[in-house]
Amino acid sequence: MKNNSILRNISKHINLDKAEEESFLSLLISKSLKKKKFLLQSGDVCTHSAFVTAGCLRAYTIDENGFEHILQFAPPDWWIADMYSLITQKPGNLFIEAMEESDVLLLSKDDQEKLYHDIPKFERFFRIITENSLVANRQRVIDSLSLNAKQRYEKFCSIYPAVFNAIPQKHIASYIGVTPEFLSKLKAGGGEQN
Amino acid sequence: MKNNSILRNISKHINLDKAEEESFLSLLISKSLKKKKFLLQSGDVCTHSAFVTAGCLRAYTIDENGFEHILQFAPPDWWIADMYSLITQKPGNLFIEAMEESDVLLLSKDDQEKLYHDIPKFERFFRIITENSLVANRQRVIDSLSLNAKQRYEKFCSIYPAVFNAIPQKHIASYIGVTPEFLSKLKAGGGEQN
DNA sequence: ACTTTTTCTTAATCTAGATTATTTGTCTGC
DNA sequence: GCAGACAAATAATCTAGATTAAGAAAAAGT
Structure with a gap:
């Protein structure tokens, strides 16, 4: 079952006993997202961190000319959130959207803070993944x-x-900061030098 | 004295008692750097985090064509390190250089780890500044x-x-990712639209 | 299966910013 | 106070990548 994956993820950096694992799992909210559905939209305040167990999400902004710019992809085993909004509890500018049918586990900011207090090892865990x-x-x-x-x-x-x-190449273009047309040209053998 | 500034910096996020403050301060190594001297060079393993108390440092890479790209400026009250190298203890690619006569306080990675263990509040402190x-x-x-x-x-x-x-504008150009010539043109009124 | 939508490719044209070169202004050390 | 290095400005030319447009291919919904 999917809770294994998040425990495995956490065990990469800290060791939990059974009681701690249970206590942690009890805080998680499981959620499924259909393709193109949003976990968060620009203007929202981000209230949860999400851990992806299936599918793939992406975080992006839309600039003043209407172009999307992808900040992050989140395949299974990745954490995703609008960190700015999560920390400040102010409205953010990110959209977080499912690129395909996806499953996530949500941890609320409040519960995360409680976790730091009740099981200090989690403060270490999140310090380490934030550093990475x-x-x-x-x-x-x-x-x-x-x-x-x-x-x-x-x-x-x-x-x-x-x-x-696993993703359309126009999204790769958006992530690396070029137009889809130019990426297509690159793949066809443009930029021949090098 | 300069130790006040680091305690003030820390007190923004955690509260230490007098004993903890003393214990923390005893770990710090004070160092002065003349202009253009390096705290770290490409190929070095980063062993310390540095807190700037006077002057200004910059962290940059040099690309395959010999161009510098500035990742970070560190004026007083900022922390600076090659995080990649500090975490992995592998040789990094950053140069960290004093832009003018500067003073820093160094905290070794080992002492930082000990601090997490002995005074868990520090784990919180570094989690928070890493998040920011x-x-x-x-x-x-x-x-x-x-x-x-x-x-x-x-x-x-x-x-x-x-x-x-406080700095030459060619360094601003390097930070924002343009040539000094183009920045000069911009300031003179290029890119008139907008 | 077939219609609609989305994605990818190709190609012509255009432009933000790079490159190269020269000049002028400003530090800095001695 | 001056010499040599360093920083900034200006201008001409060049290019990586954007824009626009159109068609082909693939995916997805019904």
């Missing part, structure tokens, strides 16, 4: 500054082969 | 995807007015 997420985001900033479109595309494919095979 | 840093980095990714050069420049100036006034 920060490292990945910093690397993405560096890549956006120092790699060209082709290099960013190749890096994306090599780092996220599973995601790459 | 993640939010800022995610916003920077979004901005790089959805804003043009002029908008990124204006946003930088409004968010970091203190840094903006």
Whole structure:
């Protein structure tokens, strides 16, 4: 059953005893999302962190010209939330949408805070996954500054082969910061040097 | 004295008693850096987090064509480290350099881990500042995807007015991802629309 | 099965920003 | 106070990637 996956995820960084596992699982709210349904929309206040157990979600903004820009993909075993809104409890700018039929486990901000207090190991767990997420985001900033479109595309494919095979390529274009037309050209053999 | 600033920084998120403060301060190593001196270089393993008490540092990479790309500025009251290298204890790709004569307080990774264990409040403290840093980095990714050069420049100036006034503008160019020449053109009134 | 919608490709044109080069202004150390 | 290095401005040219448009292919709904 799906609760195994979240316990396995957590056990990568902390060890829980049976009672703690039960106590943690009792806080989770299971939710299914049909394709194109939203977990969160721009203007909403984010009240829960989500752990993906099936399917795939994406977090994106829409700019002033109506273009989407994908900040994050969340395949199974990933956490996703609008961190800005979750922390500040102010309305955010992110849409979080199911790219296909998906299942998530939700943990409310309040319960998360209680967890930090009741089982301090969870503070460690979330510190560690936040650190890892920060490292990945910093690397993405560096890549956006120092790699060209082709290099960013190749890096994306090599780092996220599973995601790459499961989603429309226009979403990859949106993630790496090019138009779908240009990505198509790249794949056809554009940017031949290199 | 400079230790006040780090205690004030910490007290924004957790409360320490006198003994805890003393215990924490005893772990810190004070270090001064002359202009253009490195706290860390590409290829080094990052062993310490640094808290800036005076001056200003910057973290940057050098790409395959020899161009610098600034990931972070660290004026007084900011923490700086190569998070990737600090976490993995593998050689990193960042240079961390003093932009002017600067003073930092260093906390070793080992001591930081001990602190998590001995005074769990520190785990909370670093979780919170890591979360804040993640939010800022995610916003920077979004901005790089959805804003043009002029908008990124204006946003930088409004968010970091203190840094903006204290550093050569070629470093701002490097941070926002344009050439110094183009930034100069922008300031002179290029990109007139908008 | 077939109709609608979504995704991908190709190609021509256009532009934001890069590159290269030169000049001028500003520090900094001595 | 001056020499040499460093930073900024200006301008001409170039290019990676955007835009626009249209058709082909694939997916999905009924």
